[in-house]
Amino acid sequence: MTGTVVLVRHGETTWNRAGRIQGWADATLTEDGREQARAAGSHLADSHAVDRLVVSDLKRTLETADALRTAGVAAEPERARAWRERDFGELQGLTRTAIASRHPEYHRGGSLLAVRSVEGGESLSAFETRVRDGWDRLVGDLGASETVAVVTHGGPIRAVLSAVTGRELASLASEFSPSNCGLTEISVAGSGPEVVVQDGTDHLPL
Template identity: 85%
Template sequence: MTGRVLLVRHGETTWNRAGRIQGWADATLTEEGREQARAVGSHLVDSHSVDRLVVSDLKRTLETAEVLRAVGIGADSERARAWRERDFGDLQGLTRTAIATRHPEYHRGGSLLSVRSVAGGESLPAFETRVREGWERLVGEVAAGETVAVVTHGGPIRAVLAEVAGRELASLATEFSPSNCGITEISVDGSGSDVVLRDGTDHLPA
């Protein structure tokens, strides 16, 4: 019998709305972000039996998890640093336009996640290793028939998808950015992992 991991991106934050790069910097949820969290929480209660709730230890994910528990997710929050967003160092707090102006090597329409090194931040290989180790640890703990919800960020979600699909993260990161409170569902068993749903958003308000 397979287990299931539900990767949930946090709700919209004030910096998301302003188009600012967050990384490890903390920003609070907007009211829309709280509404998104309530919607995904209600969907999880109605459609899944969540046995564990693993949460990145940054403010926006912890706030999202609090809303999930408020609407009925019964599992206690387990904080896990491995599920943090990538540390974008000196770029944190800047808009993509400002970054493109100051650093011509960064394409304004591209994914910062695919940039290999960032001044004052975390290299792409270090980020990939951190998330991969967290993912492997989690998969090793998932029991048959168990459902684990992980409240995390866009970067780690794409890193896990790249790992499961055997693809380069730098390439996959250019294809899409996970939606706030979108769900990516992955089935796991002894033979491996399979993506069941990528960034599902049907549960979110229009």
């Protein structure tokens, strides 16, 4: 039998809108972010029987999970630190323009996730190990025909996709950034995990 994991990026935050790097810093959802989360919740309630709801323990993901449940996802949230965004250390709170001016090696249009080390934060390898360990635990506990929704961040979603597809995380991160409340569905069977939907957004308001 096959289990299913649906990765949900949090709704838009005030810092997303301002173009500021969040990492472990807490920012609240905008009204658009709450609407995105309710739309994602309605879609999940209609299309999946969600058995478990695993949530990063940062404010923006917890707010998103609350909106999912308001919209019809019945599972109780389980907080899991492994699903946090990468700790970007001294870069948290800065815009990409400010980062590029301080660090000429960082290209403003590139992916900050792909940067190997960050002063005062997590290295790329430490971040990747943390998320992959969380993924392995989740899959190891996944029951037959069970559906788990994971409310997380753009970085962990890309780290899981890297693990599932065998692609290098830095390369994948440079090409793809998950949408706020986009849904990535992964089928987990005896033959291994397979990406069914990557960053589905048809459920989101225009």
